Every structure is written in C-alpha cells, then in structure tokens.
Amino acid sequence: VMLVDLDGFKLVNDQLGHGAGDEMLRIVASRLENCLRGTDTIARMGGDEFLVLLRGLKGPDCTAQIAEKLLGRIAEPVVLEGQEFFLTASIGVHSDCRGIETEALLRDLDNAMYGVKSDGKNGYRFVSRDGGDRIGTRLTWQSRLRRALEGNGITLHYQVLVDVEQGTVLGMEALARWQTTTDGFIPPSDFIPLAEESGLIHQLGEQLLRNACSQGAQWLADGIDTGAMSVNVAVRQLRHEQFVPMVEGILEQAGFPPSRLDLELSETMYIEGEDEVVAKLERLRDLGVTVSIDDFGTKYASLAYITKLPVDRIKIDKAFVDGLPDDIGSAAIVSAVVSMAKSMDLDVIAEGVETREQLDFLLTNGSPCIQGYYCGRPVPADRIPDMITNRTYLPTPRLRAPHATDSEPPHDA
Numbered sequence: 310v311m312l313v314d315l316d317g318f319k320l321v322n323d324q325l326g327h328g329a330g331d332e333m334l335r336i337v338a339s340r341l342e343n344c345l346r347g348t349d350t351i352a353r354m355g356g357d358e359f360l361v362l363l364r365g366l367k368g369p370d371c372t373a374q375i376a377e378k379l380l381g382r383i384a385e386p387v388v389l390e391g392q393e394f395f396l397t398a399s400i401g402v403h404s405d406c407r408g409i410e411t412e413a414l415l416r417d418l419d420n421a422m423y424g425v426k427s428d429g430k431n432g433y434r435f436v437s438r439d440g441g442d443r444i445g446t447r448l449t450w451q452s453r454l455r456r457a458l459e460g461n462g463i464t465l466h467y468q469v470l471v472d473v474e475q476g477t478v479l480g481m482e483a484l485a486r487w488q489t490t491t492d493g494f495i496p497p498s499d500f501i502p503l504a505e506e507s508g509l510i511h512q513l514g515e516q517l518l519r520n521a522c523s524q525g526a527q528w529l530a531d532g533i534d535t536g537a538m539s540v541n542v543a544v545r546q547l548r549h550e551q552f553v554p555m556v557e558g559i560l561e562q563a564g565f566p567p568s569r570l571d572l573e574l575s576e577t578m579y580i581e582g583e584d585e586v587v588a589k590l591e592r593l594r595d596l597g598v599t600v601s602i603d604d605f606g607t608k609y610a611s612l613a614y615i616t617k618l619p620v621d622r623i624k625i626d627k628a629f630v631d632g633l634p635d636d637i638g639s640a641a642i643v644s645a646v647v648s649m650a651k652s653m654d655l656d657v658i659a660e661g662v663e664t665r666e667q668l669d670f671l672l673t674n675g676s677p678c679i680q681g682y683y684c685g686r687p688v689p690a691d692r693i694p695d696m697i698t699n700r701t702y703l704p705t706p707r708l709r710a711p712h713a714t715d716s717e718p719p720h721d722a
C-alpha cells in the first residue's frame with residue numbers, strides 16, 4: 310500500500326486558482342493510473358492525497374521500483390495555461406500489511422510519508438514491520454545535488470576546441486564537474502539528468518553560465534585569447550520564460566562579449582514545432598551569441614528541420630568519430646555530415662577525437678576543427694593559460710610553436 314501526497318500542491322491552487330488545481334490533479338491521477346496494472350487499485354483520499362493498493366508484488370525491491378516509477382512520472386513537467394510546472398510527491402510505503410488494522414496502517418503510512426516531507430520531500434519511505442525505515446535513493450541524491458549547488462560544489466572544467474589546420478584555438482567548452490567527499494567524482498551524465506528531472510537545472514545552468522562567462526572575461530582581461538566559450542544548455546532551460554534575459558544579464562554583468570558565447574544544444578528534435586523556443590534562439594543570435602547543435606547524428610533530427618533552425622555550428626558526435634577511419638558506416642556518415650554542413654554554411658566540429666588516424670581522416674575530409682583527448686582533456690581553469698601560451702593543444706611538434714618541446718599529445722586531468 311502506498312500513500313502518495315503531492316508536494317507543494319497548495320502553491321498551484323494559490324497561484325492559478327482551483328480550476329487549474331483540479332486539472333493538475335486529474336493529470337497526476339491519470340499518470341499514476343497508467344503506471345499500474347488492472348489488478349491494482351488507486352483512490353483519491355481527498356485533497357492531494359492518493360492511496361495505491363498493489364497485489365502480488367515480489368518483495369520490497371519490486372515495491373521500491375514502483376515507488377520510483379510513480380515519482381518519475383509525477384516529476385515530468387505539466388503544462389498548464391502555457392506555463393511549465395514541476396510537481397513532486399512524498400510517498401509512504403507498506404510492503405506487507407496483512408493482518409494490520411486499517412487505522413494503524415494509515416497512521417503508519419502517514420508517518421512514513423511525513424518523514425519524507427521533513428527530509429526534503431520527493432521520495433518514498435517504507436514502514437516496515439521491524440520498524441527500520443528505508444529511504445528512496447532519489448530523495449537522497451536530489452537533496453545532495455541541491456546542497457552541492459548551493460555550496461558551489463559543482464565546478465567547471467574546460468576543454469579546447471582546435472582548428473588543427475590553422476593551428477588556432479577556436480574556443481573552450483565548459484563542462485560541469487561534481488566532486489563529492491563521500492562518493493568521489495560523479496559524472497555529468499549522471500547528475501545532469503537528475504537536475505533536469507527535478508527542475509534544478511535552471512538554477513544549476515544559470516550558475517554554470519555565470520561562472521563560464523566570468524572565467525572567459527577573466528582570460529580576456531589577462532590577455533589570453535581562448536576564443537569562444539561554449540556552454541551546454543538543456544532544452545528545458547530554453548523553455549524557461551526568463552532564459553534570454555538571464556543570458557543577457559549574465560553577459561552584461563560579466564562584461565563578456567556576446568559574440569564570444571556559444572550555446573550547445575542537444576536533443577533539438579524536442580523543440581521541433583516550438584516556435585517560442587526557436588524565436589529565443591533567434592533573439593540570442595541577434596545579440597551575437599552563436600548556437601551549436603551538440604551530439605549531432607545520435608538523436609533523431611529531421612534534416613528538413615535542421616535547415617530551419619537558427620544555428621551556426623554542428624558538432625559531430627563521438628560515436629561516429631570512434632569508428633574512424635576503418636568503419637565504413639562511420640566514415641560515410643562523417644563525410645556526408647561534413648559536406649552537408651558546408652552546403653548549409655554551418656561550421657562543423659568533430660568531437661571525441663583521440664587518435665592521429667581519426668584526425669587524418671577528418672583533415673582529408675575537410676573537417677579540421679576538432680575537440681577531443683588528442684588535443685587535450687577537460688582541465689581546471691588554471692591549466693588553460695599555460696596550454697594557450699605553449700600551444701600544447703597542437704598534436705604534433707611540426708605544428709607547434711618553436712619554443713614548445715614536448716611531443717606527446719597532452720593527457721592531463
């Protein structure tokens with residue numbers, strides 16, 4: 310049995326009125342219903358509280374999985390009156406309630422559910438017969454992420470983008486890093502989705518953008534030309550009403566020229582048909598900011614749509630570069646993408662270049678702009694000035710400045 314109570318639902322009612330609140334409840338109810346089987350039962354107990362009865366589950370692990378699933382479904386954004394809302398819920402769970410009085414059961418569920426609320430909400434907790442509580446992992450990670458964010462525990466590393474033919478640095482990509490004391494390094498591929506799911510991405514994205522722009526401005530002030538600063542932006546961030554003013558404000562505060570900011574967007578297929586989002590990209594480009602399509606080729610994106618998107622550059626995903634030069638499919642895709650980009654007057658960068666052979670293929674196919682361990686791994690900001698001055702990002706001594714001596718490609722960090 311699960312007692313599901315929405316977090317912060319009162320706010321929806323207060324802000325949008327009861328009509329919208331009712332609509333929200335209907336949406337949540339049907340989401341919950343869709344997670345359940347025909348033999349399960351769901352009831353609204355009143356207010357924003359639902360009771361779920363599940364039969365024949367194989368033990369607490371299975372029950373926990375369902376609680377996770379319910380939380381995941383509830384966390385998906387709800388669009389009401391043109392605005393995006395993020396809801397979470399707190400769940401009390403009893404995995405074996407045979408022979409327990411209804412009243413006692415509800416009281417226990419209530420206690421477990423309130424335990425989740427007081428621990429920061431958005432999670433589940435078991436009422437177990439032995440009295441030991443188990444807390445959902447989602448809750449712990451999410452509140453840890455929030456804390457890390459508030460304590461500036463998420464930092465940036467920078468990786469060079471290089472035009473190998475010209476021997477110049479095109480720019481830097483700012484990549485988020487989360488170093489914890491207890492669990493070591495947590496990769497962005499783990500915590501960015503968590504941030505997106507919980508809505509924390511807005512706050513996180515803003516903080517990282519601010520840090521990247523101030524760092525870029527600092528390098529400029531120090532007379533170190535690091536080119537453009539590329540910052541990753543999640544589609545969800547773009548949908549935020551205040552996204553464009555936020556970017557403008559940050560650029561102004563940091564004193565960083567808009568023409569030096571590049572925004573990398575992945576999953577552009579999700580914005581197909583979202584005119585408002587496309588208009589925002591256009592506004593940003595009017596300011597001088599450039600836009601890149603990240604991970605190009607891995608996610609479905611119709612070519613017809615790409616031609617309509619206001620973008621400046623595409624980044625060929627590492628998945629294709631990996632196969633170079635021997636894999637026929639990868640080679641065909643890379644050269645097709647390069648010539649397509651050229652005919653569309655888009656810049657192209659190959660990501661994840663690790664070997665001389667990959668680079669040679671790219672050079673032969675007219676794609677001299679690369680990013681990858683071959684030129685340099687992502688490193689902390691203080692490592693960059695030396696890299697620029699000594700041109701250690703250039704792969705061979707032949708291409709390097711006379712005073713640089715080491716001949717191995719840098720494998721830092």
Ligand code: C2E
Pocket residue numbers: 468483484485496497498501517541542543573575603604660661662663680681682683687
């Ligand atoms: P991405 O934007 O495609 O970033 C490139 C990733 O490839 C980085 O991983 C980088 O370290 C890695 N990489 C670069 N060159 C090579 C190479 O030669 N070999 C290999 N094996 N890997 C290479 P990282 O830093 O772990 O980032 C993973 C993803 O997390 C990024 O993929 C991006 O989608 C996301 N991410 C990172 N920082 C942010 C951020 O600030 N905001 C958002 N929204 N997403 C971010």
Ligand code: CA
Pocket residue numbers: 482541573603
């Ligand atoms: Ca990127």
Ligand code: CA
Pocket residue numbers: 603604624626660
């Ligand atoms: Ca990428």
